[in-house]
Amino acid sequence: MQTTNQGSHSFEAPKQTSLVGKQMFPFILITFLFFLWGMAHNLDSILIPHLKKACELNNRQSTLIDTAVFFAYFIMAIPAGMIIKRFGYKNSIITGLLVFAIGAFLFVPAANTRMYELFLFALFVIGCGLTILETSANPYAAILGPPESSSKRLNLAASFNGLAAMVAPVVGSLFILSGTNHTPDEMAAMSEATKAAYLLGEAASVKMPYIVLGSVLILVAAVVYFMKLPKLKIEATDSEVKPGFFSVLKFSHLSWAVVAQFFYVGAQVCVTSFFIRAAQQGAGLDEKTAAYYLGVYGFLFMAGRFVGTFLLKFIKDYVLLSMYCVLSVLLSLVAIYGEGIHVIYALGGLGFFMSIMFPTIFSLGLVGLKSNTETGSSWLVMSIVGGAILPYAMGTLIDVKHDDIQSGYIIPLVCFLVILYFGVFGRKVKKEKIQ
Structure with a gap:
């Protein structure tokens, strides 16, 4: 990341x-x-x-x-x-x-x-x-x-x-x-x-x-x-007085970006952390073959960054983010309820569509912050802690579901819904707060 x-x-x-x-x-x-x-x-x-x-x-x-x-x-x-x-x-x-x-x-x-x-x-x-x-x-x-x-x-x-x-x-x-x-x-x-x-x-x-x-x-x-x-x-880039570390959250779009980033990093780590076991359980693959498909996931993630960068020349960033979230929700449903090789296809697709989310959320959260940008960046970096918390929640859910790995992908699904809300509503900048 x-x-x-x-x-x-x-x-x-x-x-x-x-x-x-x-x-x-x-x-x-x-x-x-x-x-x-x-x-x-x-x-x-x-x-x-x-x-x-x-x-x-x-x-x-x-x-x-x-x-x-x-x-x-x-x-x-x-x-x-x-x-x-x-x-x-x-x-x-x-x-x-x-x-x-x-x-x-x-x-x-x-x-x-x-x-x-x-x-x-x-x-x-x-x-x-x-x-x-x-x-x-x-x-x-x-x-x-x-x-x-x-x-x-x-x-x-x-x-x-x-x-x-x-x-x-x-x-x-x-x-x-x-x-x-x-x-x-x-x-x-x-x-x-x-x-x-x-x-x-x-x-x-x-x-x-x-x-x-x-x-x-x-x-x-x-x-x-x-x-x-x-x-x-x-x-210094301007003469504006910076607010305190917590008061910068008065910018609602930044607050929502921090929340969205927390759930994005959590979703990404959840998807990859249980990828191998999901491939074994859902598609019946052996351990080494599952690891090979995880490498394919990595290739799709890399390809997604190049394709996403190209598409951003023609599509607004928040629109593309929202579109990718909708597709990620659908792929999460396939990962949960699908069978056989379709589970692998769904997880690979998630890698492709997640690729632009981190930098896009990051940039949308910093819009209009001016001299508050550095403090806002610190909050967005700290939100990476989602990668520490949400996979633990996913592992707990899987244990409760008697080692049903696929059911755990409900956690990433919820994460993508939160990010979708940010892309549609939460990313909007309230102009009166940045004047």
Whole structure:
């Protein structure tokens, strides 16, 4: 997921009129950061069914993986801004990478002990690193080139989140998922030694991918340390006095955007977190084939961003958002009540139509805020906590429904109805409040 820092900052734009020379390699490196945090988020969709098996969890407990990561965003949103203000963007990027790497390396002791609480702590640390990294790296995607093309650079960099959504399930399928699943009766028939060896082997498969990930992060941090990056100059964009952190919510369209973003992030995480198990249960696929289809979902999510960006040239953003919400509601109904391969088609379609929702809600929420934009952005970033809460609600519902995975997609359906309300009514700006 992409979060764009849209405060009242002006950048020292490079003198070049295009990305050439000294600006090209830094931009490639910063874009690679988008891919790295996309990998972290999309590997969570592999970890949920995998650790459910390896640590013998119920559905509700397995969703604490999402809770650990996204609660870190809520906790670290304000501290991340303080770190940037105190140490600068370059040092904050390095800090985010190193904290991210520490979390990745913590997967080794977590796997060795098969201690779920340690896995959750590692994921929380990763989430803290991601918050610092995302808040720091986004402005650099804007600064590395002419100001008039900054939005194009941000969209180009963000597309690598979609690439990660396609690559991560493939990596997870090859190196994490074993493809071996035993029924409760088969598990009960195992001797204690055989069962312990099987579960420890399942847990151990996460070590190598996360050791490699952590090592790459350390290497990238070293490259950033020795690289000269353009500096950021802070200036006020107008003389307007900013309201307090809570009083900015007097802008009703921003308040509704925060609500919509909370439900969007929750919906996206719900869809991907239970994708593999829904594909197994609804379409009868094995674990590795289901992971392959999750990669197809990632491709459709990436394609949806390109198609959506094209359509926005001809269709108003709130109209396209509302249309996509209606289609997402219909696809959620297919995911709940459908059978066979139609369940997979519905989930893949959700990936396509969800692709534009985060940036569209974000931009609609900031319309007309002027010098209040930075505070409004903070609220929209903090609303990412929906990814920590709603998947837990979905897992609880699935457990109540006796492991009926498809019934859990009622939660995303409700989320899309809330976003639809925002697109039709909530996004309207009350002019008297911004004058």
